[in-house]
Amino acid sequence: MQRSIVAVFLAICAAAGSLYAQQRTRNVILITLDGARTQEIFGGLDQEIFASTNKNYQKTWAYKRFWAETPKDRREKLMPFFWKTMLVSQGSIAGNRELHSSVQTTNQLFFSYPGYSEMLTGEAHDDVIKSNSHPQNPYPSVLDFLQKKLKLNKDQVADFSSWDAFERISTNNPGSFLINAGFMPYESSDREIAALSRAQSATLPAWNGARFDYYTFRFALSHMRQHHPRVIHIGFDESDDWAHEKNYERVLQTLNMTDRFLKEILDLVQNDPAYKGKTAIIITTDHGRGKTANDWHDHGADVAEAQNIWMAFFSPDVKLRGEWKDARTIYLNQVPATLCRYLNLDYSEQNPKAGKPIEQLFAE
Numbered sequence: 001m002q003r004s005i006v007a008v009f010l011a012i013c014a015a016a017g018s019l020y021a022q023q024r025t026r027n028v029i030l031i032t033l034d035g036a037r038t039q040e041i042f043g044g045l046d047q048e049i050f051a052s053t054n055k056n057y058q059k060t061w062a063y064k065r066f067w068a069e070t071p072k073d074r075r076e077k078l079m080p081f082f083w084k085t086m087l088v089s090q091g092s093i094a095g096n097r098e099l100h101s102s103v104q105t106t107n108q109l110f111f112s113y114p115g116y117s118e119m120l121t122g123e124a125h126d127d128v129i130k131s132n133s134h135p136q137n138p139y140p141s142v143l144d145f146l147q148k149k150l151k152l153n154k155d156q157v158a159d160f161s162s163w164d165a166f167e168r169i170s171t172n173n174p175g176s177f178l179i180n181a182g183f184m185p186y187e188s189s190d191r192e193i194a195a196l197s198r199a200q201s202a203t204l205p206a207w208n209g210a211r212f213d214y215y216t217f218r219f220a221l222s223h224m225r226q227h228h229p230r231v232i233h234i235g236f237d238e239s240d241d242w243a244h245e246k247n248y249e250r251v252l253q254t255l256n257m258t259d260r261f262l263k264e265i266l267d268l269v270q271n272d273p274a275y276k277g278k279t280a281i282i283i284t285t286d287h288g289r290g291k292t293a294n295d296w297h298d299h300g301a302d303v304a305e306a307q308n309i310w311m312a313f314f315s316p317d318v319k320l321r322g323e324w325k326d327a328r329t330i331y332l333n334q335v336p337a338t339l340c341r342y343l344n345l346d347y348s349e350q351n352p353k354a355g356k357p358i359e360q361l362f363a364e
Contacts, residue, residue, distance in 0.1 A: 024316045025342040026278040028146075030233040030335070031265070032119070033258060034112060034163070035240035035299060037289045038310050040255055042096045044074025046248075052293035053248040062249040066256070078252060079259040086266060087312065091281075092320035094330055094360075095310030101324040103311045105287060105332045106355070110299050110306035112240070115286030115332065116169045120233075122336040122347060122354025132165060140172050142336035145350040146231045146343070147177055154178055155227040160220035161235030163210045170233065178223070181235075183211050186219040193222045206245060210237045213254070217261045221268065228274040231339075236261070243289065243297045266314075280315035280342040282335060311335075315342060318361050327360060334358050 039046050045066045050057040057063050068074045076083045087093055095103040107114040107124035113132045118124045120141035128138065147157040157177035159170045164182025171177070180186050186197045200215040213236045220234045236258055242250035262283070269275040288308040289299045299306040309332065313320065333355030340347040341357035348354060 024278050025280045027228075027230045027275055027280070028232075028339045028342055029265070029269070029279060029281045030119075030339065031262070031281065031283045032116070032233070032235045033239045033255075033283070033285050034235070034237045035243060035287055035289055036255065036285045036310075037243075037291075037296070038095055038097070038308055039291060039296075040075075040078065040251070041093075041310050042075060042098070043071035044068070044076070044078040045252060046296075048293055049296050050248050052296075053246055057249075060249055062252045066252055078255055079262075081259050081263040081266075082312075086262065086314060087322055089321075090266075091312055091314035092318075092322055092324060093310060093312040094324040094327060095308070096323050097308065099323055099325040101327045102329040103284075103309045103331070104307045104329060105309060107332075108307075109301055110287045110303065112163070112286050113165060113169060116166070116235075118332050119284070119286060119335045120170060122333050122351050124333060134168070136168050136174065137170070137172050140350060141170055142339055142347060142350075143177060143231060143233065144171050144173060145336070145347060146340070146345070149345055149349075150230060150343075152177075152230060155223070156229045157231045158220070158223055158227075158229045159233045159235070160216050160223065161233065162213050162216045162237035163235060165209065166233075166235055178229075180216075180219055180223075182209060186222075188219075188222060188226075190222060193218060205238075205241065207241045210241060213238045213258070213261070217264075221264060224265075224268060224275075225272070228272070234265075239285075246297045248296075277316050280313075280317070280339070282311065282313055282339065284311040284332070284335065285309050286332075313338075313358075313361055315361070317342065320361060324360070330358050330360070331355055 066077045068077055094101045107118050107126050113134050114129050117129050121139045143157050154177050159166055159179045161181040166181040167179050170179055183201050188194050196215055196218055200211045238254040269279045287299050288306045290296050290303045291305045295303050337347040337354055337357045
């Protein structure tokens with residue numbers, strides 16, 4: 001009898017320990033690089049594309065800095081922290097089709113509003129969301145769901161995005177949590193941040209509707225330090241903007257700059273007690289782009305390859321490291337359920353039709 005009682009007690013302790021291990025993740029961060037092609041993420045500088053935009057490309061600063069003989073060396077020059085630190089010691093990445101790993105959108109439109117809506121709601125709505133000018137998203141997002149489930153205040157859920165459309169995309173209930181997008185001011189008692197908030201409207205880029213990513217990054221990092229949001233989306237946009245401008249050199253510079261942003265974000269996550277050891281991160285994009293010199297700058301339903309994207313994962317609860325190989329295809333609509341699964345929550349409570357959590361991340 002005593003042996004039975006002891007056995008039951010040990011089983012209960014083991015189950016409790018397992019549950020505790022699964023619950024280390026307390027915060028989730030979603031980072032997006034708008035329209036960042038798989039070709040640059042996995043292969044670095046594309047010499048054919050560069051040559052098509054600048055006949056003197058070999059004399060440019062970007063070529064001299066980022067060119068190398070192999071795709072591995074090129075990508076490590078372009079995004080050294082991402083490839084040589086984050087993915088080596090803490091995370092994994094899917095989407096390199098050379099290794100038989102594929103990530104795709106389920107929406108068939110392959111541009112931003114439909115992509116981000118799929119990413120945040122878990123479901124494509126091609127029959128409803130057909131334009132980047134679509135008004136307020138009629139569907140609740142994973143940010144809405146997590147705010148309610150975790151009973152978080154307006155500052156504990158946040159969306160900092162360069163593109164002003166996120167004021168419409170991120171929620172179907174405006175005002176429920178902090179959204180700072182486009183050229184919206186960011187109120188801060190920090191003099192440097194306050195000055196940046198004023199400066200963003202005086203340093204206008206060559207496109208409409210989106211500020212430079214540096215402002216988005218600095219505001220988001222300041223908010224994380226001060227308010228420690230448990231749920232945050234940080235949306236960078238210049239990787240798409242410069243591509244539409246057909247400025248490949250700036251595309252490369254943007255990815256390299258974003259790599260430095262990622263380092264600062266991870267430094268904060270690893271050193272701030274509110275985040276250290278209990279924060280999961282997903283980094284991805286809303287759509288792909290063309291693969292040739294004629295269409296690399298474009299995307300949409302009529303552009304081949306624009307459905308192909310990539311997705312990276314970092315979590316204290318997941319053992320996967322490096323590049324995925326010979327893996328089942330995963331989809332953009334699985335992001336909300338995966339973010340929730342990190343927190344031991346079930347996103348199907350809000351949307352039963354949403355994509356399921358990515359099984360490969362949680363396999364024993």
